[in-house]
Amino acid sequence: MSVYGPVVKIHPVVLASIGDSYERRNEGASRVIGTLLGTVDKHSVEVTNCFSVPHNESEDEVAVDMEFAKNMYELHKRVSPSEVIVGWYATGFEITEHSVLIHEYYSREATNPIHLTMDCALQSGKMNIRAYVSAPMGVPGKTVGVMFTPLCVKHKYYDTERIGVELLQRTRDAPNASSGLTSDLCQVGKAASRVQDMLATVLTYIEDVLSGKQAADNSVGRYLMDLVNKVPKISAEDFETMLNSNINDLLMVTYLSNLTQAQIALNEKIVACSAEGRCALSVCSRAQGNCNRRADHLLGMASAEQSCSSFHQQHCA
């Protein structure tokens, strides 16, 4: 991998977008092109968005709808004013002469644009996401050509993006390529089983080393030491008190939310009845108001207790 030029950091949304526009290409088109948007840094280019641009390509000529590209860029700028054109992408494996022309056009829009290729036809069995930057070459004064030098491609995720991608990863295992969203304790269970799998892998490694099947590696041993020491050593009573106070907090909050839900259901029933009989209503409604105020008071105490217990925990630990 050459180190000339900036590092290209791509977000997964860009790649998914390119794949989607490849699937939606016109009849007869062998590849799609589009603009890449993002931010430029001193040493890196971060690509965060893209949109496809309609173009026509034949043996000897290529036509790109530049009006469209400009319009789309304006629209995108309205939403994210900090994104600028950083380059363009094309699906396919090779860089053709037409690419040179298109790259020239983009050089007018952005300084030193990058060119991203993604092989959606999977010619080599993989997607081969590559990025290039153009550099002039040739003998000065005579015919000057353009050379595309490869750049280092890194994938960058926001935290939430990583979580989203993790969910999407599940679809690749499902038989019909779909998956639902789980909730509640299932998620904790899944996360716990993931950690369990990791621990199982580590255990098999340790057993292999112990039985002599594998040579012991010192660095791995150090990591294992770290791992085992990460479980904090707290005296049993302290841990009991901490655990109990936490559980109490959670239970109290659950109780209060149940109470509030019952409260509003009650309120509704009363109002519904009141639409007919108004006499006994005022008494009921006043009681209702009192209950609500008490719930409010309890909630206030609860949140105060929360902050107290968290403060207490910080001092304990």
Add this chain to the structure above:
Amino acid sequence: MASRKESMSTPTAPMVSTSSGATLDSPVKQIQIEGLVVLKMIKHYQEEGQGSEVVQGVLLGLVVEDRLEITNCFPFPQHTEDDADFDEVQYQMEMMRSLRHVNIDHLHVGWYQSTYYGSFVSRALLDSQFSYQHAIEESVVLIYDPIKTAQGSLSLKAYRLTPKLMEICKEKDFSAEGLKKAMIGFEHMFEEVPIVIKNSHLINVLMWELEEKATVADKHELLNLSSSNHLEKSLQLLMDRVDDMSQDIVKYNTYSRNLSKQQQQKHQYTQRRQQENAQRQTRGEPPLPEEDISKMFKPPQPPPRMDTLLIAGQINNYCQNVKEFTSQNLGKLFMAEALQGHNS
């Protein structure tokens, strides 16, 4: 018109996870989202939504039998800048026209919004969703909760207005009688539609590649033990809402008290009238003319019940979220206990 060149198998297989089995009596029984839409929503909030601002956008897709397929989306710019002449409709039209050129489904099927700790039940949302559902019957609103997602698992919910609520909004009859006639409780305002995420095979290949190339260390946020911050904020919001609710109830109480007082006054007035008339008759004088009572005693304005309903719905939502959160945390605490048990 170009054809869609992708090898997505016709999704006739049943969804992997179902909701509580209750059948919805609406034209949309399931939402199918493509991974691209999820990623775009996440990115939109991440980049433009810091500072607890709500970000919104439009969903594009199509309806297939009883399924709503969402295939793309685009974000809406914020209203904060001084774009007095910024025409939202024009932006939307331009965007959809441009997307049509690149063969992206340009049918408007709904909208999405991010939420702060689950507070999205508001008049604005109701109005927007009503106008959407009125125009396009199958539209939904996707609520994306970024804070919950950052805690470890994608939180995406799809809501529609129940047909009962649609009726009420159409007639704009928000009084207590109207609501009672339709028998709407706060649980019957929105119905949740189950979501399934489906990726085309090409995107699946991309997922495999990403897994191979970009092994980002899993931060295991889901197993995080700290809970007090989140609980505090949720409780704070809940308290505010309960305050609103009690104010509303006080208003309703005064209204009903005024009403009953007025009834009494009317009653007294008619009685006095009758007595006087009887006296006059005994004295042989002509009776006093019957006056229109209703003009004399104007009935007090009944307070609108819609706000109460919305507040109740919001409180319900907060409570649900809090309960879900606490159940997860209890599980984690017990796991931590087991871990300590080994040590001691």
